[in-house]
Amino acid sequence: MEVRVQNIRKEFSRFPALNxxxxxxxxxxxxxxxxxxxxxxxxxxxxxxxxxxxxxGTVYFGNEDASRKTVQERNIGFVFxxxxxxxxxxxxxxxxxxxxxxxSGRRPAKAEIRKRALELLDLVQLSGLEKRYPAQLSGGQRxxxxxxxxxxxxxxxxxxxxxxxxxxxxxxxxxxxxxREIHDRTGHTTVFVTHDQDEALELADRVxxxxxxxxxxxxxxxxxxxTPNSPFVFGFIGQSNILPVRVENGQLWIKDHxxxxxxxxxxxxxxxxxxxxxxxxxxEGNGGCIAGIVTVTRRVAGTRxxxxxxxxxxxxxxxxxxxEKVTADHSRVAFRPTRWKLFRD
Amino acid sequence: MTARTASLWQFRQPSVIPGFGLALxxxxxxxxxxxxxxxxxxxxxxxxLGWSTFWALATxxxxxxxxxxxxxxxxxxxxxxxxxxxxxxWVLVRYRFPGKRIIDAMVDLPFAxxxxxxxxxxxxxxxPNGWIGSLLSPLGIKIAFTPIGIVFALVFVGLxxxxxxxxxxxxxxxxxxxxxAATLGANRFQTISRVLLPGLxxxxxxxxxxxxxxxVGEYGSxxxxxxxxxxxxxxxxxxxxxxxxxxxxxAATAIAAVMLIISFAMLLIINMIQAWSRRRYGYGA
Numbered sequence: 029m030e031v032r033v034q035n036i037r038k039e040f041s042r043f044p045a046l047n048x049x050x051x052x053x054x055x056x057x058x059x060x061x062x063x064x065x066x067x068x069x070x071x072x073x074x075x076x077x078x079x080x081x082x083x084x085g086t087v088y089f090g091n092e093d094a095s096r097k098t099v100q101e102r103n104i105g106f107v108f109x110x111x112x113x114x115x116x117x118x119x120x121x122x123x124x125x126x127x128x129x130x131x132s133g134r135r136p137a138k139a140e141i142r143k144r145a146l147e148l149l150d151l152v153q154l155s156g157l158e159k160r161y162p163a164q165l166s167g168g169q170r171x172x173x174x175x176x177x178x179x180x181x182x183x184x185x186x187x188x189x190x191x192x193x194x195x196x197x198x199x200x201x202x203x204x205x206x207x208r209e210i211h212d213r214t215g216h217t218t219v220f221v222t223h224d225q226d227e228a229l230e231l232a233d234r235v236x237x238x239x240x241x242x243x244x245x246x247x248x249x250x251x252x253x254x255t256p257n258s259p260f261v262f263g264f265i266g267q268s269n270i271l272p273v274r275v276e277n278g279q280l281w282i283k284d285h286x287x288x289x290x291x292x293x294x295x296x297x298x299x300x301x302x303x304x305x306x307x308x309x310x311x312e313g314n315g316g317c318i319a320g321i322v323t324v325t326r327r328v329a330g331t332r333x334x335x336x337x338x339x340x341x342x343x344x345x346x347x348x349x350x351x352e353k354v355t356a357d358h359s360r361v362a363f364r365p366t367r368w369k370l371f372r373d
Numbered sequence: 374m375t376a377r378t379a380s381l382w383q384f385r386q387p388s389v390i391p392g393f394g395l396a397l398x399x400x401x402x403x404x405x406x407x408x409x410x411x412x413x414x415x416x417x418x419x420x421x422l423g424w425s426t427f428w429a430l431a432t433x434x435x436x437x438x439x440x441x442x443x444x445x446x447x448x449x450x451x452x453x454x455x456x457x458x459x460x461x462x463w464v465l466v467r468y469r470f471p472g473k474r475i476i477d478a479m480v481d482l483p484f485a486x487x488x489x490x491x492x493x494x495x496x497x498x499x500x501p502n503g504w505i506g507s508l509l510s511p512l513g514i515k516i517a518f519t520p521i522g523i524v525f526a527l528v529f530v531g532l533x534x535x536x537x538x539x540x541x542x543x544x545x546x547x548x549x550x551x552x553x554a555a556t557l558g559a560n561r562f563q564t565i566s567r568v569l570l571p572g573l574x575x576x577x578x579x580x581x582x583x584x585x586x587x588x589v590g591e592y593g594s595x596x597x598x599x600x601x602x603x604x605x606x607x608x609x610x611x612x613x614x615x616x617x618x619x620x621x622x623x624a625a626t627a628i629a630a631v632m633l634i635i636s637f638a639m640l641l642i643i644n645m646i647q648a649w650s651r652r653r654y655g656y657g658a
Contacts, residue, residue, distance in 0.1 A: 077556060079552055079556070098555075099555045099556055100559070103558070106552070108549045108552070110547070110549060112547060112550045112553040113550075113553075114554075114568055115572065116572050116574065116654050117571075125557055129557070129558060129563050129567065130558065163654060178556070180557075181557055181558060
């Protein structure tokens, strides 16, 4: 189901956690709310769920105003970071819970509930564990039970609050891929909160980057990574270098020399140059480049990270080179950014 | 070979926490001194009676009635305490209201108050000419000097046991579990009855066991309100004292031994139920 958030404002004891946030979530979409802690992403998720109520603004499920509805009436599925399983119930009872508590008119027959719960456990690859108690499962298994439990009520929208936050890296990665598969198979509209950019970029159809209670940018992972529209997004997603530069006659200058990057159409004046460590080309010679002295090199997986001191204040730059390119400490390296963005204060 | 014998005889596992031997030694000596020696003295004295004498003393009608009253009233009082103790703990954990700290402190009063004082106070209230008793006696309800009065006294002394065992576990309940139930469509009543209370079962059981054990052994508060009519409202601990005052040591020993056996069996069963539920729900695992 389509979910629309319109001009939502939420204050906690006069402190605004969300400030005029609007967001359209398309039916069947897998969308990530990404941001540092305190950015309001969890608050937004809980507002959609109805676990919090907005100070101002409206939440629509389809064309229906859901703002006045209670959590129970909204029929959502919510997965918590720490699973929040009912520990006195077996896995099967946990998954069936949402169906067994329905008023008798809307409650499926016992056998039907059992059948559906077992199907869901099969979907989350936990067949055969239905008689276990949550305490007897690993973290990854518990989170899969939590997901099955949330899906059992056939929710309008599936909301996941840092679902993999409490798991170790290996399990995280595995569950990430698996969640994508489940989503593709079931087609639930899904919103998940994360502070892990890899998770957001890898998993989501669209990513919503949030900061300080506001949405900074909404876009596909490619758009977010390749064309960040604010210094915050550029700095928060991936690695980045920031250099103070000057625009003069469509050329970029650092102090008194041109770095050989043309910025046609940019107004003259000071600006901040943002570029990613891998969006560079190495150059020979002296003119039209950024040159620096190697201070540290680190081998990180398939690339070599080289830190350069290019002189002057705020002058440390990190670039990525192919691993076979060995640079001695204190040697000189010259490069030019191939993809970059200017932001002005 | 030496390695093998060592591992066979190795009672303690290598551990980073030192002092296991010392701690266990102190624990065992203390248990022996405080609990085991007095109790084995009791067992030894009753075994000296011989089986047929013991059986005759233990199955004496007055003894059986006294035991029935003791265990029955303790059981009833523990059940009442479970219901109201859980409600009281819930109020103390969940709500903020003026005077909460005072109520919280009042819960412990039965621990500290001399039980005889409590017994006398309750008797004054519930006796046919007391404040509450005088209101009830025209309706034909008698509380003091009946088993009901005993239950009242035991409810008083047992309440803190339930509240103080349930309260910390209740405080640990994760807000997310309640929210999870709500997102799945559970209303408030369903959340409490199907999610929260079952999760508290092990703690409630512990509180019940403690209140029950306390009730079985209670003496001071009961003897004032019970009226102590033989066969009707005479508790087993009182009967033991009566037998002692008659210098009838064999009879006193026999009653004590029977109480000990029944209490031990009941507490053992409760403990086993607890261990089982703990294992299942993963408490303390």
